[in-house]
Every structure is written in structure tokens, then in C-alpha cells.
């Protein structure tokens with residue numbers, strides 16, 4: 074008898090725990106909403122505080138099939154409105170997975186804002202941290218400094234010497250870890266086009282500080298020695314100090330207002346540009362933006378290049394077509410360097426770029442927060458909830474791309490369906506370095522395909538998905554000159 078009671082109570086406690094979040098948030102919505110019958114999107118919110126975090130980790134870390142997290146929900150709850158409620162990263166959340174729902178969120182910018190975790194590490198004056206008119210103003214500065222034809226032409230010249238040198242040295246060594254090697258050359262190039270820093274001890278220090286800073290962004294905000302957040306803050310201070318020293322030196326050397334010289338690097342561009350009212354950026358705005366662009370552009374460019382090397386090794390027919398196109402340009406030019414205008418016009422190469430970034434899914438999820446209660450197709454998303462735009466699922470869903478796991482640049486012969494390709498995010502927050510990212514990748518493809526061949530040491534290496542998708546072996550390759 075007693076045993077039955079205990080078992081019954083345990084079952085009830087288990088049931089309550091399992092449904093706790095659903096009951097709690099469901100009740101909150103019914104009480105707070107003025108409309109009768111208002112409900113949350115379908116889904117399961119899991120255990121108190123933990124929510125569905127274990128399920129999330131199960132699919133990402135242990136099964137290593139992140140898209141099955143959504144597939145499982147689709148089987149259970151149907152496609153519905155393209156959104157599911159859940160509870161992840163300690164917050165009540167809504168996952169957005171369909172093209173229509175994704176477009177809706179990206180367009181309704183006022184209802185869904187971007188909030189970075191530990192934003193003080195990236196910088197409160199940076200483009201990723203500010204909103205509204207200030208954001209528009211900063212984006213214009215950033216975009217003109219790195220993402221528009223004039224800056225792309227300049228950056229194309231800056232990055233090639235180091236790229237070419239790096240590829241030659243890989244061939245001399247034969248066996249390389251491509252992620253580590255690409256990271257090195259990407260950072261050297263960033264040093265050059267951000268602040269004209271030459272490779273050397275200063276850049277090595279910056280690279281170290283940067284690793285600490287990024288770990289801090291993803292950590293719990295405990296400002297106590299020994300914790301990643303505390304270390305992140307210290308690394309940020311040292312990073313800022315290096316850039317500030319350079320900025321002060323430049324300010325004392327040049328007359329910013331009167332200079333009509335073309336911009337030399339990102340710092341120079343941010344110093345010189347003026348908005349419509351003739352205002353320059355202040356010192357902290359310049360420094361915070363340099364740090365935030367470093368955070369946004371360094372790892373992403375490295376991973377995109379690593380994945381290009383990986384897929385081209387796996388798909389030799391694609392490499393051959395890429396080589397043919399790039400060889401014909403090389404023959405016409407008979408020069409070592411290519412210009413941004415030439416590269417961006419190469420049709421097949423740009424299809425390889427877009428396909429690589431689709432398959433790489435560097436940013437698996439893009440986050441937003443609701444600024445007010447939002448109703449969508451009869452459901453309600455309460456104010457302050459976490460919105461997770463599951464953009465990697467858009468790119469791997471067979472309903473959006475035929476045979477989605479096949480690396481097939483020719484699929485870009487046909488226009489994609491709107492809302493299915495969001496590798497660079499969307500809305501007013503769309504990646505401010507998207508053209509630069511595509512250009513850099515295209516330039517590497519040019520030099521790789523015209524001068525080298527390579528093979529994967531571990532073609533069956535498993536892919537891990539946290540914090541970013543990357544094969545276990547960091548794509549080790551054997552690399553030769555053609």
C-alpha cells in the first residue's frame with residue numbers, strides 16, 4: 074500500500090517536473106493576455122530552469138545530428154506555424170525553423186532585437202550592441218570601411234601576399250592542419266587590414282587576448298579571478314590598449330578632417346568617415362567597433378576557408394571546374410594577384426563560395442529577444458523571450474534544397490526560394506562583412522585551385538558541432554604544388 078503511494082507520488086512529481094515550464098508559462102500567458110484563448114506556439118519547455126538543454130546537447134554533442142532536434146519536433150508537433158516553444162540557455166524561448174517564419178522575424182525588426190550576451194566584452198559602442206538610429210549610423214561607417222567596392226579592392230591587394238606565401242609554405246611542409254594554418258594567415262591579414270599591424274609579437278599577443286575575450290563572451294558573467302568572464306574582461310582591456318596606442322599615434326600624425334587620401338585600413342576608415350551631419354566617430358566607438366568586427370570576422374572567415382578545402386577535397390569534379398575557370402583568368406592576366414572586380418565576376422567560383430557557406434553553417438542559430446508581446450498566426454510570443462532563428466535548418470532541409478547534404482555549386486544556377494538562404498542572418502542585422510567574407514573566400518579559391526592539389530588525411534573524421542561545426546581533426550591535409 075505504502076509502496077504504491079510512494080510510487081504514485083514519485084510519478085506525480087516526475088510528471089510535474091516534466092511539464093513544469095509548460096504549465097507555468099502557459100498559465101502566465103493566459104493571465105497576462107487580454108485576448109481570451111491566447112496560447113503559446115506548440116512544443117515542450119522541459120524541466121524547471123534546465124528546460125530542454127539536455128535534449129539540445131544530446132542532439133548537438135552526443136548524436137552529432139543537430140538537425141534531428143528539429144526533425145524530431147516536426148514529427149511530434151507537425152509543421153504548424155514554423156515555430157516551437159522551448160526553454161534553452163536558461164530562458165523561455167521560441168525556435169523558428171521555416172522560411173516564412175524566419176522572414177517574418179527578420180522583417181519585424183522592432184519586435185525582435187539583437188541582444189549580445191556579456192556585451193561589455195565586445196563593446197557597448199559597437200555596431201552589434203547599439204540599436205535604432207545609432208545602429209544605422211555605425212553600420213554605414215563599418216560597411217563603408219570593409220564591405221563596399223572601394224574597400225574590397227583595397228583589401229584584395231592587402232590579403233594576397235600573405236595568402237600566397239602561406240600556401241607556398243604549406244606545400245613545402247606537405248602535411249598540415251588546415252584550421253590552424255588558415256587561422257594564422259587570417260589573423261595576419263586581419264592585423265594588416267584592420268590597423269596595418271605586421272606579423273610579429275604585437276599581433277601574437279593580440280591573438281592570445283582575442284581567444285580569452287571570446288571565451289568570456291560565452292561564459293557566465295562572474296567577475297572573479299579564475300573565471301572565464303573575468304579573464305575575458307582583462308583580455309579586452311589589453312586588446313583595447315593595443316589599438317588605442319595605435320589610434321593615439323595616428324591622431325597626433327594626421328589632420329583627420331582635411332584628409333582626402335583613400336583609407337589605408339579599417340582604423341583609418343573609421344577615423345576619417347563622417348555621417349550626414351559631418352560627425353566623426355569618437356575614440357571609444359572606433360575601438361569598440363574594431364573589437365566587434367574582429368569577433369565577427371576572424372573565426373567565421375577561418376571556418377569558411379577550412380570548409381572550402383574540405384569539400385573541394387571530397388568533390389574533385391567541383392575542384393576541376395573551379396580550376397578550369399580560374400586557370401582561364403590566370404592565363405589572360407599572367408599576373409600573380411587578382412583584383413576584387415575580377416574575382417567577384419567569376420560565376421562558378423562564386424557559386425562554390427555560396428555553396429561552401431551554405432554547407433558550413435558557421436552561424437547555426439541567430440538570436441533575438443522580443444521587445445513586446447508578439448502575436449503570430451494566432452499564437453503569442455511573450456515580451457522578453459529568446460528567439461532562436463535556426464538558420465542551419467533552413468540550409469539542410471530537403472524541402473528548401475534538393476539533396477541538401479550534397480556539395481553542389483550548380484544548384485545556384487536556379488534562383489533560391491526567398492527565406493531559405495540566411496547564412497549571413499537577415500534584416501537590419503545582416504552580416505556587415507558579407508561581401509568581404511565572400512571575396513576573401515573567392516580569392517583563396519583562386520590561388521588554391523590554380524596552384525595546388527590536396528587530399529584529406531582523415532576523410533571520415535566525425536564533425537563536431539559545438540561551438541562551431543568542424544571535423545574532429547581540424548581538416549588535416551596533405552598539400553602539394555600542381
Ligand code: HEM
Pocket residue numbers: 187200201202212215219365366367369370371373374377430435436439440496497498499500501502503504505506507509510
Ligand atoms: C563566412 C563568413 C561569415 C559568416 C557566415 C557571417 C555570419 C554572420 C551572421 C549570421 C551575423 C548575424 C546577423 C544577424 O544577427 O541577423 C553576422 C553579423 C555580423 N558580421 Fe558576419 N559573417 C561572416 C564574416 C564576417 C566578416 C569577414 C566580417 C567583418 C570583417 C563580419 C562582420 C559582421 C558584423 C560587424 C556583424 C554585425 C552586424 C550588425 O549587428 O549590424 N562578418 N555575420
